[in-house]
Amino acid sequence: MSIDKQINEYIAGQPEPKRGDMKELHRIILDLIPKGRLWFLDGKDDSGKTVSNPNVGYGTQMMKYANGSTREFYQVGISANTAGISVYILGIEDKEYLAKTYGKDLGKAKVTGYCIKFKALRDINVETLKAAMQYGIDQTAI
Template sequence: MSIEKQIEEYIAAQPEPKRSDMQELHRVILKVMPKCRLWFLDGKDDSGKTVSNPNIGYGTQTIKYANGNAREFYQIGISANTTGISVYILGIEDKKYLAQAYGKDIGKAKITGYCIKFKALSDIRMETLKAAIRYGIDQTAI
């Protein structure tokens, strides 16, 4: 099954209103990153055990590990969770930056080092979220 089809099925499986919010967020990110590589991670490890929520990924970066290994991974990710939606902005060095730069303006969201979590799109300011996404893309551009 193609990545696009997996993403479509994942979003379609969400209950409303989360389904509509995920579809809109997917559309917005594709508008910000029109030619990006798409990823879909089903949340299962190599043995088939569920280890995380499924994720839709956008873009490409090289993650370098402390042991010298490196691998390709996405720059921006989204995932449905039990209370809403998470947007992952990966590869930002300063783990306080997102909260400091966007926390006051984004609306009702919890921000950690690389994650912006909210209940519904109507709870946040989309322009602020897009600015955070653009910042993350700029930080990890290859």
């Protein structure tokens, strides 16, 4: 099955209003990274065990690990969770940057080192979320 089909099925499988919010986020991120690679991770490890929520990734970067190894991975990702939606902005070195820079203007969201969680798009300032994602994209562009 193609990545596009997996993504569309994943989003379509979400209950409303989360489905509509995920569709809108998908559109927003495609506008930010129009020619970026799409990723779909089903949340299962090599043995088929569920280890995380499925997630959709956008763009490409080289992740650098503490042991010196590198791995190609996405720049921005989205995932549905029981409480709402998570947006992952990966590769930012300063783990306090997102919270310090965007946290107070985001609205009703929890911000960690690389994750912004919220219940619904209506609860947050979407322009601030777009600015945070664009910052991450700019920091990790290959």
